[in-house]
Amino acid sequence: EVQLVQSGAEVxxxxxSLKISCKGSGYSFTRYWIGWVRQMPGKxxxxxxxxxxxxxxxxxxxxxxxxxxxxxxxxxxxxxxxxSSLKASDTAMYYCTRSYTAAPPPDYWGQxxxxxxxx
Amino acid sequence: SxxxxxxxxxxxxxxxxxxxxxxxxxxxxxxxxxxxxxxxxAPILVIYGQNNRPSGIPDRFSGSSSGNTASLTITGAQAEDxxxxxxxxxxxxxxxxxxxxxxxxxxx
Numbered sequence: 001e002v003q004l005v006q007s008g009a010e011v012x013x014x015x016x017s018l019k020i021s022c023k024g025s026g027y028s029f030t031r032y033w034i035g036w037v038r039q040m041p042g043k044x045x046x047x048x049x050x051x052x053x054x055x056x057x058x059x060x061x062x063x064x065x066x067x068x069x070x071x072x073x074x075x076x077x078x079x080x081x082x083x084s085s086l087k088a089s090d091t092a093m094y095y096c097t098r099s100y101t102a103a104p105p106p107d108y109w110g111q112x113x114x115x116x117x118x119x
Numbered sequence: 120s121x122x123x124x125x126x127x128x129x130x131x132x133x134x135x136x137x138x139x140x141x142x143x144x145x146x147x148x149x150x151x152x153x154x155x156x157x158x159x160x161a162p163i164l165v166i167y168g169q170n171n172r173p174s175g176i177p178d179r180f181s182g183s184s185s186g187n188t189a190s191l192t193i194t195g196a197q198a199e200d201x202x203x204x205x206x207x208x209x210x211x212x213x214x215x216x217x218x219x220x221x222x223x224x225x226x227x
Contacts, residue, residue, distance in 0.1 A: 035216070045154075045162065045205050049217035061215050095161055104207045104216050105152030107173065109161040 002026040004034075004096050004110035011116045012086050019082040020113045022096030029077035030054035035069060035097040035106060036081045048094075050102055051079060060101065086117045123151070123219035130225040131196045139191045141206030141219045149209045151189035153182060156221075157202045165204075166191055178190050193224075201226040 008020040022034060035050040049060035053072040058106050060070070072079040081094060097106030131137035141151050148211040150169060154162035164173050166182035179194045189208070193200055206219040 037218075044221040045156075045207075045218040047207075047218060050216075096144065103149075103209055105154075105164055105167045107164060109163070112161055 002098070002108050004098055006094075006096055006110040006113045007109055009114040009116070011118070013119055014088055014117055015085050016117075017084050018086055018115065019080050020081045020115065022081075022092060022110050024077045024079070024098065027098075030074050033099045033102055034079040035099060036068075036079075036103060037062075037095045037097060037109075038092045039095065039112075040092040046085070050099075052102070053077075053079065055111075057102075066076070086115075087118075088117050090115060091117045122217045123206055123208060125204075125206060125219035127220065127221045128129055128223045128225065130227055131193070132227050133198060134190065134195055136194045137196050137224065139193075139204050139222045139224065141189045141208075143190075143208065143217070143219075144214075145185055145211045145217070146184060146187050146189050149213070150184065151182070151206045151208045153180075153189075153191045154205045154207065155202055157198075157204065162205060170206055196224075196226050197227050200224060 003025045005023045030053050033050050035054050036048040038046045048064040049070050051058045051070045053074045069082040096110040098108040099106040153166040153213045155165050156162040165176050165180045181192045183190045204223045210217045
């Protein structure tokens with residue numbers, strides 16, 4: 001069974017760093033792209049970027065380029081989304097997704113990680 | 120701002136047919152996919168490609184496209200279909216993904 005299991009909810013202060021994870025199982029992790037999608041409270045879905053764990057080819061949405069870092073560790077079938085300095089506006093649910101190519105649609109979604117940034 | 124435009128809200132009488140639309144220039148070149156998202160849950164894929172349903176998606180869901188508009192049609196809407204729907208495709212460059220702003224479907 002294909003699963004994307006994300007790390008648990010986080011509560012952080014502005015300026016702090018954070019790395020959340022997405023662990024894939026039930027398939028060949030290196031042969032599918034892992035993407036990240038943001039959903040701010042009460043708002044729609046926003047695509048952040050995507051990585052191919054097989055060779056770490058990474059693409060960012062222009063809206064998120066420079067704001068986050070996407071990475072993957074294929075040895076443990078895990079992808080990451082990282083911030084170096086969080087802002088209150090980063091408060092959102094973050095989903096990881098799996099897709100066979102770099103194009104949509106993703107066929108599996110993680111359960112989501114809620115990140116709350118508040119002083 | 121999104122390059123894909125959806126009506127914020129649509130309503131349908133129980134058992135009737137409803138069409139949810141998604142407009143964008145990139146849809147002239149790329150197919151849209153459609154997701155259903157219920158409160159507190161991750162989105163699930165309901166339609167992709169020309170008109171394909173993943174396993175487990177009821178056949179009352181169908182997709183179509185014409186020009187710059189993609190449509191999700193629910194034939195015989197059920198109470199459990201009342202939720203948010205998002206379209207998704209590539210942007211005009213073909214490199215990046217974009218989502219529509221979402222449509223809240225109300226089943227009366």
